[in-house]
Amino acid sequence: MRLRITFAKQGALRYTGQIDLHRIWERSARRSDLPLAYSRGFHPQPKIQLAAALPLGFSSRCEVVDLRLERDIPLDGLIERLQSAVPPGLTILSVEQEDESVPALGTLIESAEYEVTLLGKVSLADLRAKIGDLQAAASLLRERREKRYDLRPLIENLDISPLDPQVIRMRLAAREGATGRPDEILAELGIPLEDARVERTRLIIRESQP
Amino acid sequence: MLTPREIELRLDRILLKVAKPGRYVGGEVNITVKDWHAARTRVALVFPEIYDIGVSNVGLKILYDQVNQREDALAERAYAPWLDMEAQMRANGIPLYSLESFRPLAEFDIIGFSLPYETLYTNTLNVLDLAGIPVLSAERTITHPIIIAGGHAATNPEPMHRFIDAFVIGEGEEVIHDIITVVQQFPKTALDSEREHLGAGGRENMLRALARIPGVYVPRFYRIHYRDDGTVAHTEALVEGIASPVVKRVVAKLPPPPTRFIVPNIEVVHNRVSVEIMRGCTRGCRFCQAGMITRPVRERPVAEIVAAAAEAIRTSGFEELALISLSSSDYTDVLELVTAIGERFAGRHLIVSLPSLRIETVSVDLMEKLRARRAGGFTLAPEAATERMRRIINKFIPDEDILNTTREIYRRGWTTIKLYFMIGHPSETLEDVRAIAELCKRVIAEGRKVLGGKAKLHAGVSTFVPKPQTPFQWVSCDTPDQIAAKQDLLKRELRDRSIKLSWTEPEVTMHEAWLSRGDRRLADVIYTAWQHGAKFDAWGGQLHYETWLAAFAEHGLDPAFYTQRQRRTDEVFPWEHISAAVRKDFLFQDFRMSLEGEIRVDCRQQCFACGILPTFNNLRRENRGEVWKCPDVPVRLATGVQLPVSVAAD
Numbered sequence: 016m017r018l019r020i021t022f023a024k025q026g027a028l029r030y031t032g033q034i035d036l037h038r039i040w041e042r043s044a045r046r047s048d049l050p051l052a053y054s055r056g057f058h059p060q061p062k063i064q065l066a067a068a069l070p071l072g073f074s075s076r077c078e079v080v081d082l083r084l085e086r087d088i089p090l091d092g093l094i095e096r097l098q099s100a101v102p103p104g105l106t107i108l109s110v111e112q113e114d115e116s117v118p119a120l121g122t123l124i125e126s127a128e129y130e131v132t133l134l135g136k137v138s139l140a141d142l143r144a145k146i147g148d149l150q151a152a153a154s155l156l157r158e159r160r161e162k163r164y165d166l167r168p169l170i171e172n173l174d175i176s177p178l179d180p181q182v183i184r185m186r187l188a189a190r191e192g193a194t195g196r197p198d199e200i201l202a203e204l205g206i207p208l209e210d211a212r213v214e215r216t217r218l219i220i221r222e223s224q225p
Numbered sequence: 226m227l228t229p230r231e232i233e234l235r236l237d238r239i240l241l242k243v244a245k246p247g248r249y250v251g252g253e254v255n256i257t258v259k260d261w262h263a264a265r266t267r268v269a270l271v272f273p274e275i276y277d278i279g280v281s282n283v284g285l286k287i288l289y290d291q292v293n294q295r296e297d298a299l300a301e302r303a304y305a306p307w308l309d310m311e312a313q314m315r316a317n318g319i320p321l322y323s324l325e326s327f328r329p330l331a332e333f334d335i336i337g338f339s340l341p342y343e344t345l346y347t348n349t350l351n352v353l354d355l356a357g358i359p360v361l362s363a364e365r366t367i368t369h370p371i372i373i374a375g376g377h378a379a380t381n382p383e384p385m386h387r388f389i390d391a392f393v394i395g396e397g398e399e400v401i402h403d404i405i406t407v408v409q410q411f412p413k414t415a416l417d418s419e420r421e422h423l424g425a426g427g428r429e430n431m432l433r434a435l436a437r438i439p440g441v442y443v444p445r446f447y448r449i450h451y452r453d454d455g456t457v458a459h460t461e462a463l464v465e466g467i468a469s470p471v472v473k474r475v476v477a478k479l480p481p482p483p484t485r486f487i488v489p490n491i492e493v494v495h496n497r498v499s500v501e502i503m504r505g506c507t508r509g510c511r512f513c514q515a516g517m518i519t520r521p522v523r524e525r526p527v528a529e530i531v532a533a534a535a536e537a538i539r540t541s542g543f544e545e546l547a548l549i550s551l552s553s554s555d556y557t558d559v560l561e562l563v564t565a566i567g568e569r570f571a572g573r574h575l576i577v578s579l580p581s582l583r584i585e586t587v588s589v590d591l592m593e594k595l596r597a598r599r600a601g602g603f604t605l606a607p608e609a610a611t612e613r614m615r616r617i618i619n620k621f622i623p624d625e626d627i628l629n630t631t632r633e634i635y636r637r638g639w640t641t642i643k644l645y646f647m648i649g650h651p652s653e654t655l656e657d658v659r660a661i662a663e664l665c666k667r668v669i670a671e672g673r674k675v676l677g678g679k680a681k682l683h684a685g686v687s688t689f690v691p692k693p694q695t696p697f698q699w700v701s702c703d704t705p706d707q708i709a710a711k712q713d714l715l716k717r718e719l720r721d722r723s724i725k726l727s728w729t730e731p732e733v734t735m736h737e738a739w740l741s742r743g744d745r746r747l748a749d750v751i752y753t754a755w756q757h758g759a760k761f762d763a764w765g766g767q768l769h770y771e772t773w774l775a776a777f778a779e780h781g782l783d784p785a786f787y788t789q790r791q792r793r794t795d796e797v798f799p800w801e802h803i804s805a806a807v808r809k810d811f812l813f814q815d816f817r818m819s820l821e822g823e824i825r826v827d828c829r830q831q832c833f834a835c836g837i838l839p840t841f842n843n844l845r846r847e848n849r850g851e852v853w854k855c856p857d858v859p860v861r862l863a864t865g866v867q868l869p870v871s872v873a874a875d
Contacts, residue, residue: 026250026252027250027251027252027253028252030240030250031247034492035247035491038492042488044542045542046254046540046541059574071241071246072246100254101254102488102490104252208241209237209239209241209242
């Protein structure tokens with residue numbers, strides 16, 4: 016049985032990385048008495064699939080994990096059962112059964128949306144101008160881990176929230192080999208990371224085509 | 226003082242600049258967060274090492290549960306921030322805070338430090354400083370928390386006497402409640418008018434009351450008098466009604482063990498459930514402080530261990546269970562225990578480790594039971610490799626037993642065996658050290674017969690440091706040159722691709738040796754060394770040896786006085802007024818016997834009257850039977866008639 020769980024990752028869990036999150040899910044599944052399926056071989060690994068690693072320090076309202084179980088279990092009460100087993104900071108939003116034939120989670124994610132709340136005082140005009148510059152740029156060459164890449168095509172949307180001038184919204188590509196990061200956008204805008212709070216708000220998952 | 230919210234805001238700005246920020250944010254499964262304002266007494270429990278090492282400490286977990294189970298108190302945790310985080314905290318005005326609620330440590334009523342070993346001393350000072358609490362006890366006022374400390378290093382508390390308000394000697398489960406009761410009588414938040422009622426020396430009066438609790442040692446109420454040669458003449462108690470010596474506390478019966486373990490969100494050193502199966506040890510190895518000071522042996526019943534393990538695994542989701550004690554295969558029902566664990570977790574993926582196995586009692590049956598759930602290597606501790614040395618240290622295991630046992634272990638699928646040895650014992654020669662190498666070669670040869678090139682041996686060779694409250698507390702320690710020569714010999718002799726040799730740097734050993742048998746004057750050395758940057762001394766590369774030597778020089782003290790000096794037979798030790806209830810005569814007699822190479826058998830077989838039984842007579846009487854391994858004491862009837870004691874045949 017394949018369970019797809021969406022969850023929020025906030026509070027202290029902002030400071031855990033992808034590998035830590037994997038382990039958190041494994042232990043949470045054990046504490047909830049879920050019959051997790053394990054791979055075969057010398058070092059059996061639990062069949063847990065996370066997708067689109069969230070950088071350290073960011074929170075999220077829209078994370079997704081697939082758990083494979085050894086056998087079918089009823090979905091009733093699963094949300095409560097999981098919620099009481101996960102660490103504080105992890106909020107279970109939904110639990111659904113996913114078809115086995117659907118491709119791996121990691122291959123399905125197209126883009127990610129973020130809300131960046133600015134903590135310091137920023138001039139609205141200044142910010143608008145800088146965002147305008149980014150959008151007008153034909154390319155934004157950067158280096159990540161000693162590899163050069165162009166950030167511009169990875170920016171799918173970038174604006175200031177109409178509800179709150181202290182909040183920047185962005186939609187960035189989140190595919191294998193083509194991922195934009197909010198901290199890179201902030202760097203281009205000249206805003207230090209410690210002056211901002213970043214939360215992922217939506218993962219855009221490609222629906223499987225027939 | 227900053228509020229928790231302010232601290233969290235400042236943390237958010239700096240946490241991405243440090244390694245493993247998850248160390249500093251709490252939010253783990255199975256923590257207890259109680260209402261700050263509803264608690265009458267708030268206790269901060271500190272393990273003065275980084276989170277990765279401190280979070281799984283079982284001793285503090287026991288106290289955490291004890292305090293939190295009270296309706297009128299709460300306990301929260303703190304650890305030493307690593308160097309990068311400390312720098313950020315100091316630069317950004319963030320005081321050390323508790324992980325449960327981000328409260329500044331300085332707001333708590335009591336701060337309890339665990340001091341399992343001496344190399345954490347400078348970290349302790351650093352933690353106080355980071356918390357904004359005066360490092361020197363004499364400078365604290367009624368507005369500051371009471372600073373207490375306990376643990377094995379507290380058996381000689383003197384080097385830390387200037388920094389700790391009150392030491393707990395022995396086991397803390399019961400005495401922590403006695404301490405809370407006293408502290409509640411002297412509220413920090415008392416109004417000035419109330420404070421007058423408490424007496425101008427409000428804090429002093431509280432410390433006096435603490436000093437009257439059995440097992441609590443408050444250094445300021447004792448004065449040490451020295452002889453001209455720098456040794457101790459005698460200790461003087463300065464107030465009435467306090468004990469001298471301060472005798473350790475023990476619990477008559479081990480209370481139920483913790484069953485809800487804190488599960489870190491990040492990777493740490495130990496990721497397992499630990500259940501204590503037994504306290505104390507009856508082997509009487511002469512170098513071993515733990516064995517001497519944790520007497521008497523009290524065992525937990527098998528059923529209680531299995532139930533606790535099951536509950537702990539269920540509520541934690543950990544994949545590993547460790548059954549711990551000082552000498553686990555000596556646990557009377559060890560086979561029954563391992564069988565019961567196997568049955569309880571049948572069909573489930575669970576690694577069971579049973580460390581601290583004694584070679585003599587590791588039977589083939591036990592190995593068979595452990596092999597299915599094994600992980601990693603199998604560890605044994607021969608310590609010495611010649612008959613002469615084995616008799617001296619009273620850990621007599623013949624070569625043949627070691628070879629037979631290791632062969633059987635290799636046969637059962639463990640590819641790596643770890644053998645612990647110790648160099649630097651009294652009267653040890655290079656021949657004794659060479660014998661360690663020879664024994665290792667014989668062990669790996671046996672392993673190769675069974676497993677070929679797959680057989681591996683890890684020889685962990687530590688360096689002996691004479692510890693207080695042991696038969697070897699009189700001896701002189703090896704010099705760094707002597708230690709280095711012995712280690713060089715081992716490095717030369719053990720060049721083999723299947724043998725890994727690990728050892729301790731001589732300077733690290735010296736550091737431990739200064740502090741282990743230090744007197745009060747070492748407090749000045751510790752303070753000066755810390756002021757010049759000494760901290761995390763236990764970490765490779767972090768020990769500022771020159772800083773320590775300079776600190777000794779600044780205070781006109783010779784480090785060799787504490788290490789390379791044979792103590793006089795009638796010497797009064799700096800820790801003489803602290804008692805682990807093992808008589809000095811007993812220790813001295815054992816020391817004399819070691820000089821003759823005479824061994825003493827396991828005291829389960831024959832009681833040697835170490836002193837525990839007379840001290841804890843009443844406790845023993847209330848807890849008759851096999852769970853205590855000391856001989857039963859006669860029952861005293863109301864009529865005054867003593868019933869005879871039936872001695873169980875062993």
